Amino acid sequence: MAQQAAKTDSFAVRHHFLIRRLHSLCGLVPIGVFLCIHLTVNASINAGAAEFETQVGYIHALGWLLKPVEIMFIFLPLLFHGVLGLQIWFSGQPNVSTYKYGGNFRYMFQRVTGGIAFVFILYHLWHMHWLGAPFGGGKFIAHGEGMTESAATAMQDVVFGVPASVLYGIGVLSAVYHLANGIWTSLITWGITIGPLAQRRAGYACSAFGVMLAVVGLSGVRGFKTFEPEADSHMVGVDTDVPPPFVKTVSDPGGS
Amino acid sequence: MSKQVTVAVKRQDTQTSGSRWETFSIPYEPGLNVTTILQRIAANPVTVEGESSTPVAFDACCLEEVCGACTMRVNGRVRQACTALVDNLLAEQPDRITLEPMTKFPVVRDLHVDRSAMFESLKRVHAWITADGYFDRGAAPRMSQDAQEDAYPLTTCMTCGCCVESCPQFNDGSSFIGPAAISQAVLFNEHPVGKFDANARMEVLAGDGGIADCGNAQNCLKVCPKNIPLTQSLAKAGRAATKYVISRFLQK
Numbered sequence: 377m378a379q380q381a382a383k384t385d386s387f388a389v390r391h392h393f394l395i396r397r398l399h400s401l402c403g404l405v406p407i408g409v410f411l412c413i414h415l416t417v418n419a420s421i422n423a424g425a426a427e428f429e430t431q432v433g434y435i436h437a438l439g440w441l442l443k444p445v446e447i448m449f450i451f452l453p454l455l456f457h458g459v460l461g462l463q464i465w466f467s468g469q470p471n472v473s474t475y476k477y478g479g480n481f482r483y484m485f486q487r488v489t490g491g492i493a494f495v496f497i498l499y500h501l502w503h504m505h506w507l508g509a510p511f512g513g514g515k516f517i518a519h520g521e522g523m524t525e526s527a528a529t530a531m532q533d534v535v536f537g538v539p540a541s542v543l544y545g546i547g548v549l550s551a552v553y554h555l556a557n558g559i560w561t562s563l564i565t566w567g568i569t570i571g572p573l574a575q576r577r578a579g580y581a582c583s584a585f586g587v588m589l590a591v592v593g594l595s596g597v598r599g600f601k602t603f604e605p606e607a608d609s610h611m612v613g614v615d616t617d618v619p620p621p622f623v624k625t626v627s628d629p630g631g632s
Numbered sequence: 633m634s635k636q637v638t639v640a641v642k643r644q645d646t647q648t649s650g651s652r653w654e655t656f657s658i659p660y661e662p663g664l665n666v667t668t669i670l671q672r673i674a675a676n677p678v679t680v681e682g683e684s685s686t687p688v689a690f691d692a693c694c695l696e697e698v699c700g701a702c703t704m705r706v707n708g709r710v711r712q713a714c715t716a717l718v719d720n721l722l723a724e725q726p727d728r729i730t731l732e733p734m735t736k737f738p739v740v741r742d743l744h745v746d747r748s749a750m751f752e753s754l755k756r757v758h759a760w761i762t763a764d765g766y767f768d769r770g771a772a773p774r775m776s777q778d779a780q781e782d783a784y785p786l787t788t789c790m791t792c793g794c795c796v797e798s799c800p801q802f803n804d805g806s807s808f809i810g811p812a813a814i815s816q817a818v819l820f821n822e823h824p825v826g827k828f829d830a831n832a833r834m835e836v837l838a839g840d841g842g843i844a845d846c847g848n849a850q851n852c853l854k855v856c857p858k859n860i861p862l863t864q865s866l867a868k869a870g871r872a873a874t875k876y877v878i879s880r881f882l883q884k
């Protein structure tokens with residue numbers, strides 16, 4: 377058992393509580409909020425390429441700010457939450473084979489889905505993000521000077537064979553479970569839901585949220601899997617050498 | 633031949649020695665419980681192979697689930713031996729009853745473990761009311777009926793260890809003080825006189841091994857023989873720690 381925190385203790389021991397609350401907070405904001413926006417934007421492909429492009433355009437309209445924003449509000453929190461999450465996972469001693477309670481399964485799934493999300497995100501970043509380009513990935517090119525295609529056709533190049541769709545399906549479901557259950561536990565962690573009835577009601581709300589976000593996320597996967605650029609009215613007659621009109625407005629904000 | 637009950641016991645001679653299984657066969661009697669089984673074995677410690685053995689060491693005191701001394705793993709699940717009825721155990725698993733010591737405490741011998749870690753946790757969270765001193769402080773403030781009813785269940789904790797045994801977050805690799813001590817800290821923080829030491833308790837709850845180490849598996853609630861609303865205490869501790877840390881930060 378640990379002793380009282382003393383000046384000689386390590387930083388991690390002295391600030392244990394704050395670090396854990398920061399871990400919880402990072403999971404909710406920004407990562408959780410990012411996931412909701414990200415999956416919704418992806419699902420907009422179902423409304424056609426034009427809609428998806430417009431949505432991506434809002435994000436990429438940040439221009440040079442995009443990279444710092446990505447790093448500050450997505451990558452650093454994700455790295456912190458993910459690495460500490462793995463450490464938390466391995467500091468516990470799951471025992472679902474002996475104690476087969478719902479809560480115990482949720483506890484274990486929270487860890488397993490976090491682990492899957494970790495691996496998925498690495499694969500996903502390699503697959504689509506410019507970070508993956510040096511390693512033969514980074515297939516999604518929507519921003520910067522190099523963009524000659526529409527975002528949606530770029531997606532078409534990238535993906536979505538059956539194996540990738542299955543991986544994305546698993547990734548989406550894991551991340552969504554992890555967020556929905558994470559919101560439920562965070563309400564206890566922060567002391568918002570105290571009694572059993574409040575916790576049960578929060579459970580219903582989080583489940584409903586999770587089901588909705590899963591539908592949105594999976595519809596995005598399905599949208600990219602079945603999407604055909606030629607068949608999309610927006611794409612008809614688009615000359616691939618000429619950037620679509622949307623790109624001009626983004627890569628050319630006020631002549632920068 | 634009368635009906636026999638097969639009992640497998642995990643045995644260990646000293647704290648550091650390895651463990652082994654021994655199997656005994658006991659004549660069935662209606663109303664038999666696990667402590668009685670251990671007494672029957674002590675009366676005739678001969679294994680099913682016919683080898684003579686020694687009485688199985690175990691701890692027990694009240695024999696009515698109020699002291700917590702006889703806590704052990706019965707058929708793998710942690711509970712009190714004195715209220716583990718053989719009829720129920722056989723209904724659940726007919727071929728045999730297995731008895732093992734708890735896994736989260738050092739084994740003294742056989743089924744007898746050293747639960748002082750729990751006592752240390754109680755000391756850490758200052759799980760008592762400071763009532764003695766040089767001055768007469770007068771009568772304590774009265775507690776409302778509602779507050780008494782909220783507090784009463786928490787006072788029934790017998791420090792048996794079931795909750796920490798089932799808690800995935802309480803183990804050698806973590807400094808977590810466990811749900812029982814946290815629940816006691818909440819009990820004394822809500823007591824009109826116990827409140828005087830609330831900050832000392834909050835320092836521990838908001839420190840390393842405190843409430844932040846709970847992973848919300850809620851096993852503790854399920855296994856507690858006293859049906860103590862532990863998850864409610866844990867959430868209250870979470871809320872109090874959130875407030876405490878913010879106000880400590882702002883007041884410095």
Ligand code: HEM
Pocket residue numbers: 411414415418446450454493497500501504505506516518544547548551593594596597600
């Ligand atoms: C429907 C399935 C998904 C699709 C089609 C999809 C698509 C994309 C695309 C195209 C990018 C590149 C954006 C860019 O380079 O600017 C991206 C980035 C990213 N995705 Fe996904 N994604 C999906 C699911 C997920 C899931 C489940 C997560 C897990 C939390 C996730 C996490 C990320 C992260 C962290 C980035 C990098 C951040 C950024 O570039 O802003 N994605 N995704």
Ligand code: HEM
Pocket residue numbers: 399400401402403404407408411454457458459460461462464465486487490491493494495497551554555557558559561562563565566844846847848
């Ligand atoms: C990158 C891989 C990830 C790993 C290894 C991971 C791991 C974990 C672990 C072990 C916990 C439980 C913490 C505890 O009980 O104290 C947790 C909680 C949480 N995670 Fe993650 N996670 C990851 C990614 C994510 C993502 C992508 C999101 C957002 C969608 C997220 C949101 C949350 C939330 C909201 C909580 C609840 C915090 C609380 O109970 O207070 N995590 N994570």
Ligand code: SF4
Pocket residue numbers: 700788789790791792793794795796811812815855856857858859860862
């Ligand atoms: S809280 Fe319940 S399980 Fe835990 S020590 Fe007290 S009585 Fe035993």
Ligand code: SF4
Pocket residue numbers: 795798799800801802810811845846847848849850851852853863866
């Ligand atoms: S709710 Fe917390 S204290 Fe109780 S078993 Fe789960 S992790 Fe342990």
Ligand code: FES
Pocket residue numbers: 691692693694695696697698699700701702703712713714715
């Ligand atoms: S002997 Fe006291 S609880 Fe079993």
